[in-house]
Amino acid sequence: MPLLKVSNIVSGYGRTEILHGVSMYVDQDEIVTIIGPNGAGKSTLFKTIMGYLIPSTGNILFLEEEVAKLEPNKKVERGMAYVPQLENVFLSLTVQENLEMGGYSRDSKKVREGVENAYDTFPVLKEKRNKKAHTLSGGQRQMLGMARALMTEPNLILIDEPSAGLDPRATEAVFNQIKNLHKEGVAIIIIEQDAYRSLNISDRGYVLAMGQNQFDDSADRILNNDQIREAYLGG
Amino acid sequence: MEDPTGAYPGRRGLISYVKLVIPFHFLPHARVDTYSKVLGYYNMDFSQIIANSLVRGAELSLLAIGLTMVFDILKFANFAHADYAVLGAFLVYSLNQVLGLSLFLAVILAAPATALIGICIDTAIFKPLRRKEAKVVTAMVCSLGIGIALRNILRLIWTSRTKTYAIPIQKPIEILGARLTFTQIGIVLTGFISMVIFHLLLHRTKFGKALRAISDNRVLASACAIDSEKVIKWMWFIACCYGVMGGTMIAMEHLLYPRLGFDILIPVFCAAILGGIGNPYGAMLGALTLALAENIVLALDFSYLISLGGLFEVGPIQISTGYKPAISFVILVAVLLFRPTGILGRK
Numbered sequence: 001m002p003l004l005k006v007s008n009i010v011s012g013y014g015r016t017e018i019l020h021g022v023s024m025y026v027d028q029d030e031i032v033t034i035i036g037p038n039g040a041g042k043s044t045l046f047k048t049i050m051g052y053l054i055p056s057t058g059n060i061l062f063l064e065e066e067v068a069k070l071e072p073n074k075k076v077e078r079g080m081a082y083v084p085q086l087e088n089v090f091l092s093l094t095v096q097e098n099l100e101m102g103g104y105s106r107d108s109k110k111v112r113e114g115v116e117n118a119y120d121t122f123p124v125l126k127e128k129r130n131k132k133a134h135t136l137s138g139g140q141r142q143m144l145g146m147a148r149a150l151m152t153e154p155n156l157i158l159i160d161e162p163s164a165g166l167d168p169r170a171t172e173a174v175f176n177q178i179k180n181l182h183k184e185g186v187a188i189i190i191i192e193q194d195a196y197r198s199l200n201i202s203d204r205g206y207v208l209a210m211g212q213n214q215f216d217d218s219a220d221r222i223l224n225n226d227q228i229r230e231a232y233l234g235g
Numbered sequence: 236m237e238d239p240t241g242a243y244p245g246r247r248g249l250i251s252y253v254k255l256v257i258p259f260h261f262l263p264h265a266r267v268d269t270y271s272k273v274l275g276y277y278n279m280d281f282s283q284i285i286a287n288s289l290v291r292g293a294e295l296s297l298l299a300i301g302l303t304m305v306f307d308i309l310k311f312a313n314f315a316h317a318d319y320a321v322l323g324a325f326l327v328y329s330l331n332q333v334l335g336l337s338l339f340l341a342v343i344l345a346a347p348a349t350a351l352i353g354i355c356i357d358t359a360i361f362k363p364l365r366r367k368e369a370k371v372v373t374a375m376v377c378s379l380g381i382g383i384a385l386r387n388i389l390r391l392i393w394t395s396r397t398k399t400y401a402i403p404i405q406k407p408i409e410i411l412g413a414r415l416t417f418t419q420i421g422i423v424l425t426g427f428i429s430m431v432i433f434h435l436l437l438h439r440t441k442f443g444k445a446l447r448a449i450s451d452n453r454v455l456a457s458a459c460a461i462d463s464e465k466v467i468k469w470m471w472f473i474a475c476c477y478g479v480m481g482g483t484m485i486a487m488e489h490l491l492y493p494r495l496g497f498d499i500l501i502p503v504f505c506a507a508i509l510g511g512i513g514n515p516y517g518a519m520l521g522a523l524t525l526a527l528a529e530n531i532v533l534a535l536d537f538s539y540l541i542s543l544g545g546l547f548e549v550g551p552i553q554i555s556t557g558y559k560p561a562i563s564f565v566i567l568v569a570v571l572l573f574r575p576t577g578i579l580g581r582k
Contacts, residue, residue: 052454076460084458090451093444101448104441105460152460 001064003028003156003187004049009058011048018044020211021058026156031178031188033219035195035232036208042191043085045208046158049189050082051075063155077105081154085161085191088145091134095125098133098144102151111151118147121180139170146177156187163194175201195233199223207232284534286413288526293426294488296522297481298499299506300433300515301474307450307513308470309361311374315382316478317503318389318496323349323479324486325389325493328398338400342483350475356381357471362464382496389493398491400483422484429477430519437515442469450513498560502529505563509570511577520578529562 002025012018018041026032034042047053049060051072060068067075072082090098099118103111119126122143128136133144142162149157162178163171171194179201182188192198199205205222207215215228222228298320305313326345330336336344360381364374407414415423437443445466449456456463485499502525510521537552539545570577 050458052457072457073460073462076458082458084454087452087455090448090455092451093447097444097447100441101444101456101459101461104445148459 002026002061003030003063004189005059005061006045006049007059007061009045009048009055009060011044011053011055011058013044013053017056018211019048019055022208022211022213024206024213024216026187026189028155028187029182029185030204031182031190031202033190033192033195033198033202033205034208035192035199035205035222036214037232040208041211042208043160044211046082046160046189046191049158050080073105076152076154079152079155081149081152081157083142083145083149083157083159083162085164089133089136089141089148092132094130094132095136095144096129098148099125099151102148105152114151114153118150121150122147122177137170138165139167139173142166142170142174143177146174146181150181150186154186156189157181159188159190161191161193163192163197171197196223280412282412283414284527284530286410286415286419287530288523289423289426290415290419290488291526291529292519292523293423294481294484294522295502295506295526296519297426297429297477297484298503299510299518299522300430301478302503303507303510303512303515303518304446304470304474306507307515308446308467309365309374311371311378312504312512314375314378314500315356315385315496316378316474317482317500318382318385319349319353319475320478320482320499321486321491321493321496322352322385322389322482323475324482324491324495325393325398327479327483328393328400328486328491331400332398335401338402338483338487342480345483346476346479347472349479350472353471353475354468357467382500386493386496393493395493398486400487400491402487418487422488425480425484429480433473433477433515436473442466446470501560501567502563505567505570508567508575509577511579514577514579517577517579524578525563525566528566529559532562533559 005025007023008021009019009023010017010021022041022045024032024034024045034045036042044053048055051067051070051074055068058068059066062075062078062080065078067078070078076082090101093101096115099115100111103114106114119129124140125144125147128140133141136144146157146159146162159178162174166174175197178188178190182201190198190202195205199219199222202219205217205219206213207222207228215222215225217225223233298317301320302313302316305311305316323342323345326348327338327341330341330344331338334341360377361374364377402418405416405418407416407419410420435443437447445456445461446469448459448461449463449466453463482495482499486495506522506525507518508521509525510517510519533554533556535553537554538549541552542549
């Protein structure tokens with residue numbers, strides 16, 4: 001049984017339907033990348049999985065339970081985590097407070113341990129613990145966003161465009177962290193513009209287009225598929 | 236600005252009301268007071284202005300903080316906010332004058348009671364609107380309606396006769412040249428302590444941090460398992476409790492009547508907007524600035540202008556205190572025109 005199983009999701013904003021029956025799954029310990037052109041519905045899929053949008057039809061099974069209608073905070077309590085694109089930290093809160101908010105649902109002892117762990121994993125955050133998050137660079141914010149998401153010790157993390165707005169060096173660092181997370185046994189779904197880099201560390205990939213599944217295969221085979229490469233990976 | 240003593244127009248018919256009101260309230264912009272009447276103002280020096288401003292600022296900031304917090308989190312201007320405060324002030328009145336409790340104890344009981352009513356109103360009206368993702372203006376119009384309903388319920392229960400609390404007449408004491416009663420000193424101290432508590436609440440408690448997180452980024456807040464509805468309930472609780480304190484203070488200083496909420500609405504909005512709506516520190520700063528402006532304008536003596544620079548003798552000429560709300564209205568319009576983000580701006 002996969003960790004997350006999404007079947008035939010129809011979803012969108014108000015009356016505008018964006019996803020017209022999307023299915024996917026993620027196994028424990030897997031990294032899955034979702035690629036597709038702008039407007040394919042990648043972010044909408046994330047918002048639907050997280051519960052910001054309620055699908056009109058279709059099922060979302062997480063840890064073998066139907067969660068399609070649960071609110072985002074309930075899903076986080078059950079072990080999902082979400083790092084949104086760009087707006088991934090509380091800019092007016094300090095680094096420390098951001099981490100504390102990440103562990104909001106947990107008791108204070110667990111939060112303290114989690115914060116210490118986060119500082120071990122991301123030493124740069126420790127130096128800036130009392131600084132407001134808006135003083136951080138793009139790469140540091142992405143790190144903080146991930147550290148915050150990890151505070152609940154999730155089974156699954158959804159990361160929306162981790163390299164958005166980052167220079168190559170910061171992107172490199174972020175992807176290294178994602179690999180580390182994976183080693184610790186967290187399943188990860190990534191939406192990424194920089195599809196090469198993301199597929200390189202992934203087990204499998206999905207191609208979405210026009211709100212529908214276009215193609216899915218192992219990451220290696222997607223990278224070697226001429227048609228997909230031409231259409232979605234820029235040749 | 237009708238007579239706050241509660242003589243409602245409906246009682247005597249509109250015609251007599253218009254006749255009665257217009258000559259007194261719309262025509263003269265400045266009033267020549269008899270010397271004895273303005274003696275208090277005439278002798279008012281700077282330290283008295285500061286002292287009066289601190290009192291008024293404490294009252295206003297307690298109200299403006301709740302207004303600005305609701306605006307920050309729920310994104311609508313709650314026009315019923317001052318009426319919640321007056322409802323609390325009336326509960327204080329009943330506990331104080333009818334049951335004979337001390338004012339302090341009465342506020343401690345009335346504040347959470349009012350907060351409970353505020354939370355019930357939120358659950359019944361604003362929460363369903365949030366669920367439906369209704370427009371901000373819908374919530375705002377609803378709050379206007381709630382305000383009207385509350386004012387009339389207050390009139391139904393407590394009648395429109397003005398009320399006062401059981402406070403003995405006090406002899407003012409002199410501090411650094413300013414004369415203040417113990418009540419006024421209490422108001423300033425309570426205001427100050429409440430502001431410090433509010434700051435600690437925002438920065439030291441889990442609730443306060445969650446409130447700031449929701450204000451900062453709501454999507455991310457729910458990705459942190461923050462139950463925003465629960466935080467919103469606590470926010471109403473704090474907003475109402477602070478409002479009741481502010482409302483009671485204003486009623487202590489002046490009079491208590493059902494329409495009081497409507498009369499203090501503009502100063503409270505002005506304070507919140509002047510400081511930068513959505514910013515609690517702005518609300519404090521805005522309240523103090525407005526209070527200072529009100530007291531300075533009221534203390535100005537226009538006799539020099541009227542006598543054409545001293546050509547002939549006139550008594551001191553000052554703006555009637557009845558025009559106090561006009562001062563905040565003018566400031567409000569000016570702020571909205573020239574610096575809509577207020578002094579501090581949005582965080």
